[in-house]
Amino acid sequence: MTLRELTDEFLLYLSAVRGLSENTVKGYGNDLAQLQEFLTPELDVTSITRENLMLCIGRLSAENKSAATVNRFIAAVRTLFAYAKKFGYVEKNPSLEMKTVKLPKRMPNFMTSAEVGEICDEPVKDELLWKSRDHALFLMLYSSGCRASEIVSLKISDFMDGGRSAIVTGKGNKQRKVYFDIEARKALAEYLTDRKKILAENKVDPVPRELFINQKGGALTTGGLRYILNRYSGVEGTNRHVNPHAFRHTFATTMLGNGADVRMVQEMLGHSSISTTQRYTHITTEKLIDIYNKAHPHS
Structure with a gap:
């Protein structure tokens, strides 16, 4: 199965089976589209390694993406490969060792x-x-x-x-x-x-x-x-x-x-x-x- 095929099936699963909102599914889709851009859509998912995924994070950091953006990307990739492992598309989950980035402490913006x-x-x-x-x-x-x-x-x-x-x-x-x-x-x-x-x-x-x-x-x-x-x-x-x-x-x-x-x-x-x-x-x-x-x- 290619990365594109896995992503399409996963997004359909989130919408039809999990019943997630349109905005949530769209958010996953945007992050996983970036994964496809980094690794190419036709790549066989069984050939994706931890090193491939770490390079994707490096690309995001090089583009000066915020810690929140990087963590959202990591969460989307983890969820995708958890799905792939659950349904037998991969034997080993390459995303397990992906570490999230520490977020700076920000207080919510409020009015007096x-x-x-x-x-x-x-x-x-x-x-x-x-x-x-x-x-x-x-x-x-x-x-x-x-x-x-x-x-x-x-x-x-x-x-x-x-x-x-x-x-x-x-x-x-x-x-x-x-x-x-x-x-x-x-x-x-x-x-x-x-x-x-x-x-x-x-x-x-x-x-x-x-x-x-x-x-x-x-x-x-x-x-x-x-x-x-x-x-x-x-x-x-x-x-x-x-x-x-x-x-x-x-x-x-x-x-x-x-x-x-x-x-x-x-x-x-x-x-x-x-x-x-x-x-x-x-x-x-x-x-x-x-x-x-x-x-x-x-x-």
Whole structure:
């Protein structure tokens, strides 16, 4: 079996059998396309050695790829050859000794309460695109801690308790309940009125199931969300650029900073591992130390 044939079969397996999301399968495909580029697609998989794979990592390093990019590539190659070994395409897994690169410690990017308030109010202050939609979008991101992909996939039918909560589908098709505060619900009600008008004016049929739509009546995409946020956080707006994930980081640090239990926050964010959530406790601790050092007379 050639490397190309193995890769094609593996990606189909991830999608059809494992049920991984389109974006996840695409990510694997991109990394394994690079493997084919390094080793040639028609190479027999039984002839691939550990040395071949280490040279691929060397190529990535020579191209100044980040540690995260290199580790993602290694993970994709490991998973591919684990599949090949499981189904008998290779006798020995050549990827077992591939070592991941140590990642630099990076704290998540989050906003202060003043900054998040400013960006949430920006659509009302400067109507750059669609005031009611963008106001509701920002408030709901901050209120729920949703990922960008989760908020744009949210459907009206997903809401419960009179709009106080909704069921979202996150990574690995895992579902969880998220919550919206009163300010977000008020903004949502205003947006829903405008949404009906836009759909009627554009004679959209069938009506999108997704809650958030663009100005032509089509479902909003993650790219569209990034564009909206770039406009409001760019020079026309706050002039302090933020990405959609900053709302999620800010939600987490706010919850933990106000005394929420870390396991509760883990559940609300949909983290598989509590260690991922615990990164935010380091941020709140550092923030407290900084406040102490600035305020205490003997610090």
